Amino acid sequence: MTALLTIIVLVFILIAIWQMVKIFDLALATKNENTQVATDKDNTLNGYLMMGFLAFIYVITIVCCVLWGDLPLLSNSASAHGPTIDNLMIISLVIIFFVQTLTQFLLHYFAFKYKGEKGKKALFFADNNKLEAIWTIIPVIVLAGLIIYGLNTWINIMGVDESDDPLVVELYAQQFNWKARYGGADNTLGKSNVRLIDIDRANILGLDESDPNAQDDIITTELHLPVGRPVLFKMRSQDVLHSAYMPHFRAQMNCVPGMITQFGFTPTVTTVDMRETPEMVEKVKRINDIRVENSKPLLAKGEEALEPYTFDYLLICNKICGKSHYNMQMKIVVETQEEYDAWIKEQKAFKNSLIN
Amino acid sequence: MSAHADTHAHDDDHGHHHKETFVTKYIFSQDHKMIAKQYLVTGTIMGVIGVLMSMMFRMQIAWPEEPNVLFEALLGKWAPEGVMDADIYLALVTIHGTIMVFFVLTAGLSGTFSNLLIPLQIGARDMASGFLNMVSYWLFFLSSVIMVISLFVEAGPAAAGWTIYPPLSALPMAQGGSGTGMTLWLVSMAIFIASSLLGSLNYIVTVLNLRTKGMSMTRLPLTIWAFFITAVIGVISFPVLLSAALLLIMDRSFGTSFFLSDIFIQGEVLHYQGGSPVLFEHLFWFLGHPEVYIVILPAMGLVSEIMATNSRKPIFGYRAMIASILAIAFLSTIVWGHHMFVSGMNPFLGSVFTFTTLLIAIPSAVKAFNWITTLWKGNLQMNPAMLFSIGFVSTFITGGLTGIILGDSALDINVHDTYFVVAHFHLVMGISALYGMFAGIYHWYPKMYGRMINKNLGYIHFWITAICAYGVFFPMHFIGMAGLPRRYYTNSNFPLFDDLANVNVIITVFALIGGVVQIVYLYNFFASIFFGKKAPQNPWKATTLEWTTPVEHMHGNWPGEIPHVHRWAYDYNKPGHDVDFIPQNIPLKDGEEELQH
Numbered sequence: 001m002t003a004l005l006t007i008i009v010l011v012f013i014l015i016a017i018w019q020m021v022k023i024f025d026l027a028l029a030t031k032n033e034n035t036q037v038a039t040d041k042d043n044t045l046n047g048y049l050m051m052g053f054l055a056f057i058y059v060i061t062i063v064c065c066v067l068w069g070d071l072p073l074l075s076n077s078a079s080a081h082g083p084t085i086d087n088l089m090i091i092s093l094v095i096i097f098f099v100q101t102l103t104q105f106l107l108h109y110f111a112f113k114y115k116g117e118k119g120k121k122a123l124f125f126a127d128n129n130k131l132e133a134i135w136t137i138i139p140v141i142v143l144a145g146l147i148i149y150g151l152n153t154w155i156n157i158m159g160v161d162e163s164d165d166p167l168v169v170e171l172y173a174q175q176f177n178w179k180a181r182y183g184g185a186d187n188t189l190g191k192s193n194v195r196l197i198d199i200d201r202a203n204i205l206g207l208d209e210s211d212p213n214a215q216d217d218i219i220t221t222e223l224h225l226p227v228g229r230p231v232l233f234k235m236r237s238q239d240v241l242h243s244a245y246m247p248h249f250r251a252q253m254n255c256v257p258g259m260i261t262q263f264g265f266t267p268t269v270t271t272v273d274m275r276e277t278p279e280m281v282e283k284v285k286r287i288n289d290i291r292v293e294n295s296k297p298l299l300a301k302g303e304e305a306l307e308p309y310t311f312d313y314l315l316i317c318n319k320i321c322g323k324s325h326y327n328m329q330m331k332i333v334v335e336t337q338e339e340y341d342a343w344i345k346e347q348k349a350f351k352n353s354l355i356n
Numbered sequence: 357m358s359a360h361a362d363t364h365a366h367d368d369d370h371g372h373h374h375k376e377t378f379v380t381k382y383i384f385s386q387d388h389k390m391i392a393k394q395y396l397v398t399g400t401i402m403g404v405i406g407v408l409m410s411m412m413f414r415m416q417i418a419w420p421e422e423p424n425v426l427f428e429a430l431l432g433k434w435a436p437e438g439v440m441d442a443d444i445y446l447a448l449v450t451i452h453g454t455i456m457v458f459f460v461l462t463a464g465l466s467g468t469f470s471n472l473l474i475p476l477q478i479g480a481r482d483m484a485s486g487f488l489n490m491v492s493y494w495l496f497f498l499s500s501v502i503m504v505i506s507l508f509v510e511a512g513p514a515a516a517g518w519t520i521y522p523p524l525s526a527l528p529m530a531q532g533g534s535g536t537g538m539t540l541w542l543v544s545m546a547i548f549i550a551s552s553l554l555g556s557l558n559y560i561v562t563v564l565n566l567r568t569k570g571m572s573m574t575r576l577p578l579t580i581w582a583f584f585i586t587a588v589i590g591v592i593s594f595p596v597l598l599s600a601a602l603l604l605i606m607d608r609s610f611g612t613s614f615f616l617s618d619i620f621i622q623g624e625v626l627h628y629q630g631g632s633p634v635l636f637e638h639l640f641w642f643l644g645h646p647e648v649y650i651v652i653l654p655a656m657g658l659v660s661e662i663m664a665t666n667s668r669k670p671i672f673g674y675r676a677m678i679a680s681i682l683a684i685a686f687l688s689t690i691v692w693g694h695h696m697f698v699s700g701m702n703p704f705l706g707s708v709f710t711f712t713t714l715l716i717a718i719p720s721a722v723k724a725f726n727w728i729t730t731l732w733k734g735n736l737q738m739n740p741a742m743l744f745s746i747g748f749v750s751t752f753i754t755g756g757l758t759g760i761i762l763g764d765s766a767l768d769i770n771v772h773d774t775y776f777v778v779a780h781f782h783l784v785m786g787i788s789a790l791y792g793m794f795a796g797i798y799h800w801y802p803k804m805y806g807r808m809i810n811k812n813l814g815y816i817h818f819w820i821t822a823i824c825a826y827g828v829f830f831p832m833h834f835i836g837m838a839g840l841p842r843r844y845y846t847n848s849n850f851p852l853f854d855d856l857a858n859v860n861v862i863i864t865v866f867a868l869i870g871g872v873v874q875i876v877y878l879y880n881f882f883a884s885i886f887f888g889k890k891a892p893q894n895p896w897k898a899t900t901l902e903w904t905t906p907v908e909h910m911h912g913n914w915p916g917e918i919p920h921v922h923r924w925a926y927d928y929n930k931p932g933h934d935v936d937f938i939p940q941n942i943p944l945k946d947g948e949e950e951l952q953h
Contacts, residue, residue: 006429014879021810036808036888037895038739042815046738049819050746056823057750060830068859072837073770089767096757103724103753110731111746114667115738122668122929123733132676135725136718143714146760150714151707153766158703175530175621194620206620235700239621240524241633243698243773247839250770252698256633257523258617261700287854294854309851316850318773318841320517321524322531323442326844 040118047115054108058101076279078313078334079249080230080266081157086250088153095142160264166230169223171315172205173235173242173255175322178315178330181205182218184349190214194238194257202355206238209354217350223315223332225267226340232264243319246332248274254319267334274334275311284311384494386486389909391493392472393804396797399464400881402500404874406455409448411871416440418857418864420846434512442845443532446515449843450533451507453518454541458548459503461651461789463496466590469654469796470559470583472804476902477577479568479919481912484561488554495551499544506540514541517843519640522615522633526607529622539608542601549598556587556594563587568901570921574678575940577900577925578671581678582657585685589646589653592689597643600636607631637699641692648785649688652752653681655792656723659745661925662799663727665898666742667734668936670926673726680719680726687716697765698772706765713763717756724753735929739896740814741799747822748791754826755783758833773843776836779829787825794818797881802895806907807888813880817873824870831859899939900925923950 038046074086114122160166170181170189183189191208207214225231235244237255244263245252253263274280287309295305317328335343385391412431415424423438434444471489475482483489506513515533516525520541528535563584567576576584603614607628615636616628664671671677693701693709727749736742758780761767771777794817801809835856840847847853847860894903901921905913919941927938932948944950 010875013875017813017876017879018883021813036811038737038742038811042811043736043738046743046815047736053750053819053822057754057826060826064831064834068831068834071834071856071859073839074837085766085770088764089761089770092761092764092767096760100754100757103728104750106728107731107746107749107753110728110734111736114731114734114736116668116735120735122735124670124929124931125672125729125733126670126926127673127675131729132673132722132726136722139718139721143717143760146764147711147714150710150764150766154703154707154710154764157766157769158706194618195625197620197625199623239619240527240530241521245773245839245841247770252769252772254699256700257619258630258632259634259700283855287851290854290857291851306851309854311852314850314852316841319521320446320843323446325446326442326846327849329850 038116040116043116047112050108050111050115054104057104057108061097061100070279070283073247073250076269076274076277077248077250078267078269078274079251080268081153082250082265082268084153084156088149091149092146095146157265158263160232160262161230162232164230166232166264167226168232168234169225170205170234170236171223171244171255173237173244173317173321173328175239176317176324176328177221178223178244178317178328179205180220180223180330182220182344182347183213184216184218186213186216188213189234190217190350192236197238200355202353205236207350215349215351218344218347219350219353220347221330223330224340224343225332225334226337227267227270227334229337230264230266233262235261235263240321241319242317242321242328245316245318246313247316248313252318270334270336271311271313271332272335274313280311284309384490386482386490387909387911388471388475388483388486388489389804389913391489392468394493395463395467395471395496396804398497398500399460399468400878402455402459402503403464404878405504406452406460407871407874409452409455411868412440413445413448413452414864414867416445416845417847418861420848440845443512443515445845446517446531446843447513447533447537450515450517450520451503451513454514454545455503456786457518457647457651458545459496459500461786461793462552462647463548465651465789465793465796466583466586466654467493467496467555468793469579469658469800470555470587472800473579473902474559474562474583475566476803476905476913477580477900477925478563478566478571479901479921480562480566481914481918483558484566485558488558492551492554492558495547495554499548499551502540502544502547506537506544509536509540511535511537513537519637519644520604521640522604522607522636523619526604526616527619527621527626539605542605542608546598546601549594549601552590552594556590559583559587560591568918568921571940574675575921575924577657578660578674578677578681579654579657581681582653582660585681586650586653589685589688590650593643593646593650596639600639600643603639604636634696634699634701637696638692641695642689644695645692646688648781649684651785651789652792653684655748655789655796656681658792658796658799659727659748660730661900662741662745662795663730664926664928665799665896666737666739666745667730668737668928669730669734670924670928671726672729672732673722674924674926676722677726680722683719684716687712687719691716691763694763694765694768697768703765710763710765714760716763717760720752720756724749724756737896739798740809740811740818741795741896743815743818743822744791744795744798747818747825748788748795750822751783751791751825752788754830755780755785755788759784770839771836773841774836775832775840775842778842779832779836782832783825783829787829794877799896800902801881801884801888802891802907803902803905805885805888806891806909807884808891808895809884809888810880813876817877817880820873820876821870824866824873827866828863828870831863835859897937899927899937901940904939904941 168183172179190211190213192206194206196206235255237257242255251265253261291306313332315330427435427440428438434441511532514537524530606612613628613631616631619626660671691713694713697706921940922943
C-alpha cells in the first residue's frame, strides 16, 4: 500500500514538473530562437547565482567552523608525538583554507564577471608560459615544504627505538572484541600462534605453553598504560582484518591475520588529568546534555534513561570486520606508574589462568 | 599516423543497404552511437540503484535503529518491522561503492562518452571494431545483471566494503555476505573487467589508427586525449584487479592460501598458511588508485571541451593540459600505497608513497588554474553543461585540497578510514565525476537524441544538486576529524560521538534532498527523448567534428566524404576573423597562421 501511494505521489510530481515546464517554456518562447540555448537573461541570472554560490561556500565554511570547529581532534592529544601531528594538520588546514578561499573566489567571480552578452567578444588567450610557470612552481615549493615536514614527522613516529625500554603490549583482535597481553615481569611476550588456541583450557590467544616467556604473560580486557613510559604495541588478529585506532593518541595500525604489526607511542596525559582539562569538561557536559535530552522519550516509554557519560580513552576498530564492527572497543586507562603497578599486580599470570 | 578510413567507409556503406531490424538497431547494435546510448541508459539505471542505497544508509546513520517504512518496503526480510539489519547496512555501503565507482562512473561515463565522441571527434566512420564494441557493452550488461541478482541471494549480497579485503571477503563464516553474495560479486567484476578491457583496447586502436586526414595528435580535442589516456591506464591496471579477483576465488573455492594465513574463526583453526591480506591490498589498490583517475580523467576532458566552447575562448594552455593528463596518468600508477599507510606495510615504503602522492597535486593545480584562466575575459554562455563544468572545478578543488592531508602518511594515521576520507573522495572523484558526466550529457544530448534537453530543468537540477553536494560533504570533514570511523551501522555505542549526531542528521537531510532532486533530471532526460525541441545541427556553435554530422543518426556518421581537419579544436574568437568560431574542417585562410599552444 505504501509503495503504491509513493508511486502515485511520484507520478503526480512528474506531471506537475511537466506542466510547470510547459508553462515556463510558453512564457519564454520567442520566434526563431532555439529556446534551449542560454540567452543573455539566463547568463545574467546564472552569473549572479554563481556569486550567490560563492557566498554559500564561504558561509558553509564559516558555519561549520563556528558550530563544529571544536569537534576535530586538533589540540588535546595525549601522546608525545601527538602535537607534531596536530601541528602539521593545522599548517595543512591553513594552506588548504587559503587556497580554497582564493581559487573559489576566482572561479565564481570570473563566472559572474564574464557572463555572456550578445555581441561581446571573448579574448583569444590561448597560452602564457610565464603564468603557467608561476602556478607550477608555487605548488612545487609549498608541497616540497609539506613533504619534508610530513616525512620527518612520519619517520619519527614510526621509528621505534628499542633502547628506550618500551613497555611491550600485544593488542589482540577478534570478531568483535579486543584483548591486551602484557609481557609480565620480563616484559617479553611469549610465543604464540592461533593454532595453539585451546578454548577448553582457556588458552584463548594461542600462547605457547612450553615457552618460559609466556608463563608470566598477562591477558586483560582493559588496556592500562603508565603515563610517560614509551609503549610498543604488537598487533595480532585471529580472524579478519581489524584496525587498532586510538584517536586521542593519534595512533592507528591494522591488525593482520598471519603477521604481527606494530606501533609505538608515549602516553602523556592520564585519564584523570584529561577529564579535568577545560575542553574535556565542556565536551562531556555537552554530551551529557544531549544524553539527558535523548533520555526523555525513553523515560516516557518506561525504559531506562541513558547512563551519564564520563570520558575515557578508547581503542576502537576502524577496519570493516563484520556485523558488529560498529561495537568493537576497549577502554584505555592511562595512569601513574604506581596505579599501574597496583593494577597489574591484581591480574592473573597466564600459567595461573589455564584450566587443567 | 593519421589515416584515411576509406576502406572502412566502404564497408559501412555496404552494410547500410541491408535493412536494419529492431534487434540490430536497438539491441545488438554495432554502431558506436547506439552503444554509447546503451551504456548511458544502463549506467543511469545502476546509478538510480546506487543513489537509492546511499539514501537508505544515510537515513540509518541519522536515525539509527528507528523503524522506517521505506526500509520495510525495499529491504523486506532485512528490515524486520522496518528496522535496518546491521548486515544489510554493510551490504548497502559495499554495493553502493561498487556500483557508483565501476558501473556508473567507469562504464557509464567512459563507456558513454568514449563511444560517442571518439569516432565523431576524430573523424571516423565507427570504432575500429564494431563487433568487439558490441561484445564489450553486452559483457557490461551481463555483469550489471549479475550484480543486481546478487542483491537477492539468501545470505545477502557482498558486504565486505567495496575494497573486499580478505579474510573478511574470503570466509563465508566471517560474514553472511561472504558466501554466494561475494561469489556473484567476484564473477560480476571479472566480467566487468573483460568488458572494460575490450572497450579500452578499442578506444586506443581507434584513436591511434582512424584519425581523419589532418587530425594530428596535437589537434585532438582534449576529450579525446583524456579518453585515450584513460583507456591506457585501464589496460595497465584492470588486469591486476582481475588477477586479485581470480586469486581470491581460488582461496575461497579451491583451498589455496594466497591471501590467508593463521586463521581461527568460530571455534576452529583453518588450514590456510603463508598468505597475506596485505598482498591483496597491493593488488587491489594497484587498480584501485588508477581507477579514481579512470573516473576523473574523462570528466576532465569533457569539462575542458565544454568550458572552451561556452567561454567562446580557446582552452588555456592546451599543451600544458595534455602534459598534465600524461603526468597524472603516470603518477597514478605509482601512488597506490597511500591507501595502505597503516596496513602494516614497511614505513619506509610509506614515505616513498607520500612523496609520489603529493606530487600529483602539481599537475592537478595546473589543470585547475588553466580552467579558471579559460573563464577569464570570456563570453560565458551559461548553459546547464557550463554550470556543471564550473561546478566540477569547484568540487574538484575543494575535494582535491584535502588530498594533501590524506596523502601525508603522518596525518593519515589519525584520519584513515574516518568520514574525512569519505568526504574527500566523494567530492574529488564522486561528485566531480558525476558533474562531468552531467555536463557531458547536457552538452551532447542534441548529438545523442537529435533533440534539445530542457535548460530550465537543467538549471534547477544543477543549483539544488550543487547546494546539496556541499551540504552533504563539507560538514562530513568535521566529523571525520573528530575521529568518527566510516562503515559504522550506528554510533550509539560510543557516547564519545554523541555530539556528532546532529551533524549526521543535517548531512542526511541534504543527501535526501539531493537524491530526490535527481528525479527532475531523470524526467528531463527521458521526456526530452520524445518531447524535446528538435535540435539544430550545431546548437552550441562548437568547432569539433561531431557537429558537422547530420542531426539524424546514420551509419558511418557522414553522408559524404569524411571531413579533413585543418586546425586545432579551439579557434574561438580568433583574431583576424569576423566569425565567433571556426570549425576544425575549415581550411586556413591565405596567410593565416595556425596558432597552436
